[in-house]
Amino acid sequence: xxxxxxxxxxxxxxxxxxxxxxxxxxxxxxxSFFWYRQYSGKSPELIMFIYSNGDKEDGRFTAxxxxxxxxxxxxxxxxxxxxxxxxxxxxxxxxxxxxxxxGKGTLLTVNP
Amino acid sequence: GAVVSQHPSWVICKSGTSVKIxxxxxxxxxxxxxxxxxxxKQSLMLMATSNEGSKATYEQGxxxxxxxxxxxxxxxxxxxxxxxxxxxxxxxxxxxxxxxGELFFGEGSRLTVL
Numbered sequence: 001x002x003x004x005x006x007x008x009x010x011x012x013x014x015x016x017x018x019x020x021x022x023x024x025x026x027x028x029x030x031x032s033f034f035w036y037r038q039y040s041g042k043s044p045e046l047i048m049f050i051y052s053n054g055d056k057e058d059g060r061f062t063a064x065x066x067x068x069x070x071x072x073x074x075x076x077x078x079x080x081x082x083x084x085x086x087x088x089x090x091x092x093x094x095x096x097x098x099x100x101x102x103g104k105g106t107l108l109t110v111n112p
Numbered sequence: 113g114a115v116v117s118q119h120p121s122w123v124i125c126k127s128g129t130s131v132k133i134x135x136x137x138x139x140x141x142x143x144x145x146x147x148x149x150x151x152x153k154q155s156l157m158l159m160a161t162s163n164e165g166s167k168a169t170y171e172q173g174x175x176x177x178x179x180x181x182x183x184x185x186x187x188x189x190x191x192x193x194x195x196x197x198x199x200x201x202x203x204x205x206x207x208x209x210x211x212x213g214e215l216f217f218g219e220g221s222r223l224t225v226l
Contacts, residue, residue, distance in 0.1 A: 032213055043118075043205045043220040044156070049213070088156070090215070097161070098144055098209035104155040 002027040004091050006103035015112050019076040023089030023103055026070070032092040033065055033072045034100065037085045044088055048074060079110040115139055116208050118218030125196055126226055132192045133221045135206030141186035142208035146215075147179075150203045162189040196225045 003026040013019045021035075032051050036044035050056045050063040050072065062075040072091075076083055086107050090100040117136045125131050135145055145162040160181055161169040168181035178200075180192040189208075193200055205220040 034215065036217075041203075043203075043217040046214055046216060092213070098213070098215065099146065099158075099161065100215055102156050 002030075002091070002093060002101045004089055004101050004103040006087075006089050006106045008104060008106060010107040010109055012109045012111060013079050015079060015081060015110055017079050017110075019079045019083065019108055019110065021074040021076075021087050021089075021106050021108065023072045023074075023091075024070055025072070025089075025091045025101075027091070027093050027101075028067075028070065029093050030067075030070075030091045033063070034090040034092075035061075035063060035072075035074045036088040036090060037083075038088060038105065039085045076108075079108075081110050081112050084108060084110050114219065115210075116206065116216045116218040118206050118221055120221055121219055122222050122224075124224045124226065127197050128195055130192055130194045131196055131223060132190055133204055133206070133223075135189045135191070135208070135218050137187045137208040137216075140208075140210050142189075142210075143186060144209060145183065145189040146207045147181060147189075147191050148205045148207065150205060150220075152203075156205070159191075164189075193223065196223070198225045201225045 005024045035048040038044040048063040050065045056063045060077045064073045086105040088105045089103040119134045143164045147159045148156045162183040164183040170176045183189045206218045209215045
């Protein structure tokens with residue numbers, strides 16, 4: 001069974017710090033990796049995706065992928081209180097007809 | 113702006129009635145859409161995969177006769193909760209993938225069954 005594991009948290013960081021969110025996955029055939037942000041009472045919002053090993057940066061967000069270790073992470077630099085949300089890691093395996101396997105999410109709290 | 117639109121955002125209904133929720137991809141065609149349910153403080157649960165032109169594929173434990181899915185066109189999928197009961201009260205969210213692979217979610221529909 002394909003699994004995606006995340007530390008449920010809560011992860012608490014002070015404003016301006018770097019928040020590091022981690023995710024591991026079990027299916028070595030996974031090809032695409034996504035990070036979603038979900039505010040309480042709202043639907044998930046796509047913030048990053050990564051397909052290749054290494055780092056991908058977009059503004060304050062950096063996604064890191066290591067397929068050999070089956071590990072993907074999200075770094076948030078200069079964390080803001082508005083970043084407080086649940087972050088969902090999602091993984092797509094090859095030939096899965098776009099279906100994603102989601103982790104249970106990590107709750108991030110950024111303290112002013 | 114939103115690329116997947118869901119309607120209604122909120123719905124309250126009496127027990128025993130049916131409720132229809134619409135999901136539209138706004139600027140792309142989606143032969144596949146996904147329907148999720150989420151209870152408070154819990155993770156997303158995939159209910160079914162909606163397939164344009166064919167029957168939906170339901171996840172284990174999801175009653176297909178209770179949750180009717182129709183993928184009427186390349187931009188529209190509907191979920192009908194039939195004979196709703198209070199235990200069906202939940203946050204229902206649809207999603208659609210672009211051909212490039214990114215999966216986008218609708219705004220979600222919060223159903224309350226009295």
